[in-house]
Amino acid sequence: MANEKKRKGFNFPHVYIMFLLVMLLVVILSWIVPSGQYERSVNPDTGITELNTNVFEYVDQAKPIGFMDFFSALHTGVVQSGDIIVMLLFASGALYILEKSGAIAAGIHKLLRVADGKEKLIIVSLLTLFSIMGTIGFGEGGIPFIPLAMAVVMGLGYDRITAFATSTVGLAIGFTAGAVNFYTTGVSQSIVGLPIYSGLSFRIISLVIFILISMIYILRYANKTKKDPAKSIVAGEYVEQLENAKTAEYEEEAFTLSRKIALLGLVGVLVGSAYGAIQLGWGMPQLSAVYAIYAVFLVLILRLSPSEAAVTFGTGASRLLPTALAIGFARSVMILMDQAQIIDTAVHALSGLLSSTGSIITLLVLFLVVIFFNFFVVSGSGKAMILMPIMGPLGKILGINQQVMVVVYQFGDGFTNYLWPTSGGLMAALGMSNVNYADWVKFSLKLFMILHFAAFLLIVIAHYIGLGPS
Template sequence: MTSKKKQKGFNFPHVYIMFILVMLLVVVLSWIVPSGQYERVQNPDTGITELNTEHFTYVDQANPIGFMDFFTALHNGVVQSADIIVMLLFASGALYILEKSGAIAAGIHTLLRVAEGKEKLVIIALITIFSILGTIGFGEGGIPFIPLAMAVVMGMGYDRITGFATSTIGLAVGFAAGAVNFYTTGVSQTIVGLPIYSGVGFRIISLAIFLVISVLYILRYAKKTKADPSKSLVATEYIEQLKNANKAEYEEEKFTISRKIALLGLVAVLVGGAFGAIKLGWGMPELSAVYVIYAVFLVIVLKIKPSDAAVMFGTGAAVLLPTGLAIGFARSVMILMNQAQIIDTAVHSLSGLLTNTSTIITLLVLFLVVIFFNFFVVSGSGKAVILMPIMGPLGKILGINQQVMVVLYQFGDGFTNYLWPTSGGLMAALGMCNVDYAAWVKFSVKLFMLLHFAAFILIIVAHYIGLGPF
């Protein structure tokens, strides 16, 4: 009976199909929304290209989206996303070497023995760790570690959704709070002329609030499903998982000195990558290099034959190739929107509508606009360059200080990176962890509603306390 119901029910299409459908929507919009553009000027102090909000013109669509343009956008999207895709492929290759060596299995079994009776604390610790990664700007950079966290949580007897949520929700709340997230906070503050990472205290308090809400939500679901596996969103799989609980997902392995060193090396990769991103201005090329260095390190420490390690590296990278294509296809949506020249038109219309509205309504509308805009433009820094030159001056006109506008932007940007189907990072993580998108939406949509509500309350608080630059 259950199988028949599943066959009759609605199933979300494959991620590639979803991206193509959104691309078709952009094509339709390109024939409805008039093309327009702001003048773009380079800020001599920051080197960032900004919009001149005083100079907007409607333009004739000189390059309408044609048949071949639609399909070449897929190719160009993958090419333009190459830095992220290559980093993920290299990370997956290096981590596959680590996994095949038995070091991950040994580490997980050791952790599970230590965590016995302390499962809730482990979940809280994992969410917190991933939130720290998120708040320093690890979006796609945190994806390779999600399967590891999920293996730990599932090993403690929880379902796949709990394992996936523990890491991804942590990344989401950290990225949204953005205490030292250059991609949203840093770029936005630079555009509106604030000191980078100013207002960090308010963002840390916001992160703590988001964490409390998330932890309570995830633990409630974990407790409910562990008490009654039939209430799991992946009930059939979860019941089977519990039946085979004595058959560990990873075979028992000895936790040797060399394997401990290999795992310590993984911690060093994580810490080093975070330090490089914050202090040294590292991007995806440097992070990719770190994973290659780590692969060489594993070959030496674990005494693996170089040729065998090369085969493992290629195999591990191949596993993530479908995910890499999903990230590229997500970028294709933005390519078509740029070709249609409808992004600036949408921003210009928004600024005109909000000029004479009340402050609270303006804050709410802008918040909702950023959330909605994130469906089409997932890139935090790219969206900041588009929206902040409008939101900054609009804030000045309406008496809303620039720090509040930055907070509004980053809160509107961060959460739906882990909800909208156009998010290449989310689809990458779902694919890696074999989590159904529909099940993820059923689990997370209420939590994201709570987080957005809390975020908007914090935005109002920030406005009324006159959140300053520091």
């Protein structure tokens, strides 16, 4: 009954509609904000396109956004996001083979028996594990593992929101702290001339603080809802989940040797992907290959019919298609902004505005600007290419350490990847986990506000201790 009343009130529009509205906003801004661009050149040593912050000019918009441009951007966005989409399709297909084989169910049953009385420890362990994945640069790469972690947490008797938060918040805080995250920390430091991954101890301390805050927040919610399911954000579903758990007679899957090896192979996929991304410079094609290899491995080790496994793989991949489109539509926003040529104009105006302000105000404004920009430009490395060439020189003018400017960027970038509706990765995770965006915002908004407040305090501390090297 409560859920029926809730539906009669305001509901967030479907994610596709939200992307179309944001794209429309970009079109409107293109008629208000003048087009402009910085001079760009490719650094022969790094291959990175750099901005010459001393040369900016307003330009006539090369091609105003037309009716067909607006809708064609949807196609282009999906095509340009193809590497991420394909990796997720391969991962979803391979993991569905594992799921249908019964290996996951058998492993979860075994874990639940071991975890009896240690439910909170399991939540903390999973939160920490996903934060480690995030801090080594797993953004979209960690998404396929979210449903697996959710199955464990929901099996412990917690609701879907607790289960989703345990893994997703872990990725968020890890990616934000960015101890060895090349996509934000590494790229940003290379742009401003800092040693890659310098300031590591500060980022590890920040990660620990973020974990503690998130752990307390999630466990409070988990304890509250477990005592009184009516207080759950998804109360109707949660009550039904608990009732089904009481009445259902589960046929426990045998935890055979082959299933154990299959699950160990999954651990190997995770470790191998992390090593390849950090040490070997792997991108999405190589990560997709890892999941393809894992699918073949499952067929062999579990003695599955190759043809039936191929059908299962396709079915698993197809479950992610609506989410894959959402990732592409998110990219469409950036495509229209590039066509309108208004990003450089906004950055130029920002640099002029902050040139006469104090350091703390500048840090706060830049922090908020990065958060705002992340709504339109979700890519951590892409946004670094746009903002760091401005933030670096601005820091030198105002006497702010370059390392601090990198921290401002990465802390402003990370959390909202798991809050803004324009984040394709978030929409992918929500879609795979059957979590409503409005429910997620209701749970996470306060947590992310607390985390942003803690992050800015850490930025101020970094500034006053002169976090180096400069």
